[in-house]
Amino acid sequence: MVSVPVEITINGRVFSGEVEPRQLLVHFIRENAGLTGTKVGCDTSQCGTCTVQLDGQIAKSCTVLAVQASGSTVNTIEGLSNGVDLHPLQEAFWNKHGLQCGFCTPGMIMASEELLRNNPSPSREEIRHALEGNICRCTGYQNIVSAVEEAAGAMGGS
Amino acid sequence: MTTRSFGSGIRRREDPRLITGRAPYTDDIKLPGMVHAAILRSPHAHANIKSIDTSAAASQPGVVAVYTGADTDGVLAGMPCAWLIPGSDLKTPEHPAIAKDRVRYVGDAVAVVVAGTRYEAEDALEHIEVEYETLGVVINPKAAAQPGAAQLHDDVENNIAFTWAVAGGDADAAFAAADVTVSDTITLPRLIANPMEPRSAVASYMAAMGELTLWSTSQNPHIARFLTSVVTGVPEHKIRVIAPEVGGGFGSKIPYYPDEAITAFCAMKLGVPVKWTETRSENYLATTQGRDHVEEVEMAATSDGTITGLRTTVYAGMGAYLSTAAPGVPTILHGLMYSGAYNIPNISGTIYGVFNNGTPVDAYRGAGRPEATTLIERLVDLTAAALDMDPAEFRRKNLIPKFENGHDVATGIIYDSGDYELTLNTCLANADYDGLRAVQAAARAEGRLVGIGMATWVEICGLGPSQVAGAVGFQGGLWESAIVRFHPTGKVNVMVGSSPHGQGEETTFAQIVSEELGVPVEDVEIIHGDTDNTPMGWGTYGSRTTVVSGGAIAFASRKIKEKSKELAAHLLEAAVEDIEYDDGRFFVRGSDDQAKTIQDIALMANVAWNMPEGMEPGLEASAFYDPPNFTYPFGTHLAVVEVNAETGHIDLQNYWAVDDCGVQINPMIVEGQVHGGVVQGVGPALWEGVVYDDNGQPLTGTMQDYALPRADLLPDINVASTTTPSPHHPLGLKGVGEAGTIAATPTVYNAVMDALRPLGVNRVDMPLTPEKVWRAINDAKNGG
Numbered sequence: 001m002v003s004v005p006v007e008i009t010i011n012g013r014v015f016s017g018e019v020e021p022r023q024l025l026v027h028f029i030r031e032n033a034g035l036t037g038t039k040v041g042c043d044t045s046q047c048g049t050c051t052v053q054l055d056g057q058i059a060k061s062c063t064v065l066a067v068q069a070s071g072s073t074v075n076t077i078e079g080l081s082n083g084v085d086l087h088p089l090q091e092a093f094w095n096k097h098g099l100q101c102g103f104c105t106p107g108m109i110m111a112s113e114e115l116l117r118n119n120p121s122p123s124r125e126e127i128r129h130a131l132e133g134n135i136c137r138c139t140g141y142q143n144i145v146s147a148v149e150e151a152a153g154a155m156g157g158s
Numbered sequence: 159m160t161t162r163s164f165g166s167g168i169r170r171r172e173d174p175r176l177i178t179g180r181a182p183y184t185d186d187i188k189l190p191g192m193v194h195a196a197i198l199r200s201p202h203a204h205a206n207i208k209s210i211d212t213s214a215a216a217s218q219p220g221v222v223a224v225y226t227g228a229d230t231d232g233v234l235a236g237m238p239c240a241w242l243i244p245g246s247d248l249k250t251p252e253h254p255a256i257a258k259d260r261v262r263y264v265g266d267a268v269a270v271v272v273a274g275t276r277y278e279a280e281d282a283l284e285h286i287e288v289e290y291e292t293l294g295v296v297i298n299p300k301a302a303a304q305p306g307a308a309q310l311h312d313d314v315e316n317n318i319a320f321t322w323a324v325a326g327g328d329a330d331a332a333f334a335a336a337d338v339t340v341s342d343t344i345t346l347p348r349l350i351a352n353p354m355e356p357r358s359a360v361a362s363y364m365a366a367m368g369e370l371t372l373w374s375t376s377q378n379p380h381i382a383r384f385l386t387s388v389v390t391g392v393p394e395h396k397i398r399v400i401a402p403e404v405g406g407g408f409g410s411k412i413p414y415y416p417d418e419a420i421t422a423f424c425a426m427k428l429g430v431p432v433k434w435t436e437t438r439s440e441n442y443l444a445t446t447q448g449r450d451h452v453e454e455v456e457m458a459a460t461s462d463g464t465i466t467g468l469r470t471t472v473y474a475g476m477g478a479y480l481s482t483a484a485p486g487v488p489t490i491l492h493g494l495m496y497s498g499a500y501n502i503p504n505i506s507g508t509i510y511g512v513f514n515n516g517t518p519v520d521a522y523r524g525a526g527r528p529e530a531t532t533l534i535e536r537l538v539d540l541t542a543a544a545l546d547m548d549p550a551e552f553r554r555k556n557l558i559p560k561f562e563n564g565h566d567v568a569t570g571i572i573y574d575s576g577d578y579e580l581t582l583n584t585c586l587a588n589a590d591y592d593g594l595r596a597v598q599a600a601a602r603a604e605g606r607l608v609g610i611g612m613a614t615w616v617e618i619c620g621l622g623p624s625q626v627a628g629a630v631g632f633q634g635g636l637w638e639s640a641i642v643r644f645h646p647t648g649k650v651n652v653m654v655g656s657s658p659h660g661q662g663e664e665t666t667f668a669q670i671v672s673e674e675l676g677v678p679v680e681d682v683e684i685i686h687g688d689t690d691n692t693p694m695g696w697g698t699y700g701s702r703t704t705v706v707s708g709g710a711i712a713f714a715s716r717k718i719k720e721k722s723k724e725l726a727a728h729l730l731e732a733a734v735e736d737i738e739y740d741d742g743r744f745f746v747r748g749s750d751d752q753a754k755t756i757q758d759i760a761l762m763a764n765v766a767w768n769m770p771e772g773m774e775p776g777l778e779a780s781a782f783y784d785p786p787n788f789t790y791p792f793g794t795h796l797a798v799v800e801v802n803a804e805t806g807h808i809d810l811q812n813y814w815a816v817d818d819c820g821v822q823i824n825p826m827i828v829e830g831q832v833h834g835g836v837v838q839g840v841g842p843a844l845w846e847g848v849v850y851d852d853n854g855q856p857l858t859g860t861m862q863d864y865a866l867p868r869a870d871l872l873p874d875i876n877v878a879s880t881t882t883p884s885p886h887h888p889l890g891l892k893g894v895g896e897a898g899t900i901a902a903t904p905t906v907y908n909a910v911m912d913a914l915r916p917l918g919v920n921r922v923d924m925p926l927t928p929e930k931v932w933r934a935i936n937d938a939k940n941g942g
Binding site for chain 2 (some may be wrong): 001020021023030035036037038039040041042043044046047049076078080081083086090093094095097099100101102103104105106109121124125127128129131133134135136137138139140141142143144145
């Protein structure tokens with residue numbers, strides 16, 4: 001199998017390497033960059049656990065090839081905070097019990113971050129609509145919606 | 159000053175590591191020299207294996223080894239079924255980890271490739287040549303039990319794995335004397351649990367020491383160790399099972415799987431660590447599924463609205479083999495619950511566990527109780543309708559009246575405590591039931607299909623006692639244990655054998671220690687999920703962990719309190735009888751200015767400079783808690799739907815839940831469990847269900863085809879509770895993990911049937927997809 005060079009900036013750090021052209025971005029993030037916060041939940045871009053931000057827009061990293069992302073900037077859950085000072089969304093997911101097993105949470109938070117950038121004061125219905133590409137099996141979504149609502153308020157929306 | 163946190167909805171201590179993406183799940187584990195396994199799965203639902211040629215696969219790039227069932231001969235024992243229900247003719251045909259002569263469902267393991275990378279392993283799978291001779295296929299559990307159906311196992315006549323009966327009173331006499339009888343056939347579709355984390359296993363074998371370490375996405379690491387020993391032959395004390403973060407299970411991570419045994423086998427053969435992680439497609443083929451019932455049921459009543467009898471004939475699909483706990487689900491956890499929340503004096507049920515060419519079935523959230531509650535609650539609505547009674551009023555008339563310390567039901571079990579009318583009345587009040595019926599009447603006058611449905615439910619959970627586990631054939635115990643260990647600084651480690659996977663019990667367990675001993679909740683660390691540093695436990699399922707492990711933690715804490723009192727008496731130079739305790743402080747009655755805090759006691763017990771004669775150093779206690787009975791949470795749920803008569807689309811508009819799980823440790827967590835549970839119960843009513851074609855090929859093979867509840871399909875859920883403590887539990891707990899799932903399926907199903915009632919439609923098979931509902935409406939309009 002041929003290899004091609006890729007260089008991807010993930011959370012402000014440059015990761016480069018030779019990868020197979022078919023390697024998925026999610027596997028580059030998890031294996032090459034060692035950032036396991038981004039999860040693989042399905043094979044079909046349905047569940048959203050692998051959601052990252054690719055050049056500022058959310059993308060399901062299981063349907064992007066690493067070579068496609070070469071030269072791009074990727075943000076993952078590990079880049080959202082330093083792990084001590086939480087992002088308002090992380091704080092709100094904690095406050096509102098917006099997670100149980102936590103497996104969908106990184107993708108859910110990355111999708112919510114984009115939503116709030118584009119719509120700082122979403123209604124509950126708008127939040128539900130924005131998150132329909134991210135499946136959670138634990139929470140019944142209600143507390144996730146409440147968490148995004150709270151974060152919107154904390155970030156200056158209403 | 160108070161450090162008590164019991165009953166308070168404090169934030170979960172688990173969350174910081176999860177919301178920052180820094181918590182390790184099994185697939186995140188990397189070991190030096192690790193290689194990767196991929197499993198070849200049968201493309202046929204039923205076939206003889208004529209030959210397997212692995213030579214081309216073995217020479218593919220990166221391939222380390224290829225194994226088939228023949229390689230496991232004499233090394234791996236068959237997969238165990240661990241619930242051998244008594245009083246039945248249970249058959250347990252051999253279930254090899256890797257199929258040898260015959261495959262019996264799409265997804266049955268046929269071979270395994272180990273390679274340097276997962277990509278290489280999966281590539282090589284395509285080079286394994288298998289010659290199959292296809293055989294007849296049967297999927298529907300009732301059809302599978304009929305003479306002439308394709309036979310899965312040569313020595314299991316009519317595919318009937320077991321026949322199990324439950325009886326109380328004289329059901330036939332009740333039906334003969336009844337004024338009204340109703341009957342129905344209810345199908346509970348096969349469901350996929352869909353934890354967001356696929357299953358995974360990492361195995362490492364140190365041949366020099368004979369030690370096997372297995373990281374696993376398991377709900378019950380100690381059971382996984384036990385069964386790994388049974389299957390691999392490695393002695394149990396040489397096996398360490400670690401369940402790190404587990405991304406949901408909902409029952410599907412209880413069983414012991416061929417895949418874990420295969421991963422361990424590869425690691426033992428190769429002497430290097432091996433990782434296997436399933437894809438979602440594999441999860442849909444090879445992870446156990448739930449429900450799959452065909453229920454032929456009938457209810458008898460007198461003209462004054464009194465239920466007098468219930469009869470059932472249930473065909474429960476088991477899939478191709480009996481999974482670990484499978485036989486207990488449609489029997490003990492289902493048939494024994496036929497009385498529901500009602501006085502039903504005469505009950506007779508026959509349950510056939512039936513092999514079919516599907517993925518093996520095992521526990522899925524609620525396990526047996528949603529299947530029981532749905533049939534009872536549907537019959538209650540049908541009987542009320544036959545008597546022209548309001549369904550709420552009919553329920554109220556038949557509910558078991560409030561009781562505080564035990565109530566016998568006809569199936570032979572004893573409910574612990576209940577006030578079923580209270581949750582019914584609370585739910586009706588919260589929803590403004592009379593107002594809803596008025597709105598519905600107005601909508602119906604406009605020709606709109608608005609429905610109101612409810613379910614009044616009770617469940618069996620808090621699984622124990624062990625004596626009963628033995629009596630009902632469960633090949634294990636149902637107790638839990640805990641070690642509570644105080645360090646010199648007064649900080650506390652609690653080691654528990656049960657291992658939660660998202661339920662938040664690291665927080666609620668710490669709240670129990672805080673409640674019992676007055677320690678700040680943040681000073682208590684909960685250790686679980688690793689068989690090497692936790693005491694034996696039987697696992698997290700059946701809403702038992704907070705109840706049973708929580709009981710063990712409470713009793714261990716109480717032992718510490720007793721020792722602390724003795725040490726305080728010694729330090730304060732007083733008699734033990736004169737020592738009082740309040741909120742983490744021990745003092746002589748009447749003079750609390752001279753108190754010793756629990757932290758003082760912990761330091762003194764650990765340094766042991768000044769102890770009463772004969773007292774052992776240290777402040778640590780372990781307790782084993784074997785509950786004296788099951789617990790029986792209950793509640794009432796109510797939903798409003800509107801059906802679009804043109805499209806068959808169902809809009810779930812409002813949902814109210816009132817549940818009683820006894821005393822609540824953390825109401826925020828309880829409410830979260832109800833939210834999630836309700837959505838998992840709504841799923842099969844409206845959307846979820848495995849579909850096979852006539853050849854046994856699953857047509858719902860990915861999340862694109864299997865409809866899961868998504869955020870935009872659901873309303874907010876109005877959650878409330880009442881508190882009826884369990885009389886036999888040290889903290890009054892009952893459990894809540896499955897409540898929503900048990901209640902929501904019949905609640906939503908009844909609501910849709912209520913919406914369709916003016917058209918004369920009273921039965922549509924679940925899931926109630928728009929197409930099926932549209933057809934039912936059209937048939938009714940056309941006089942069908």
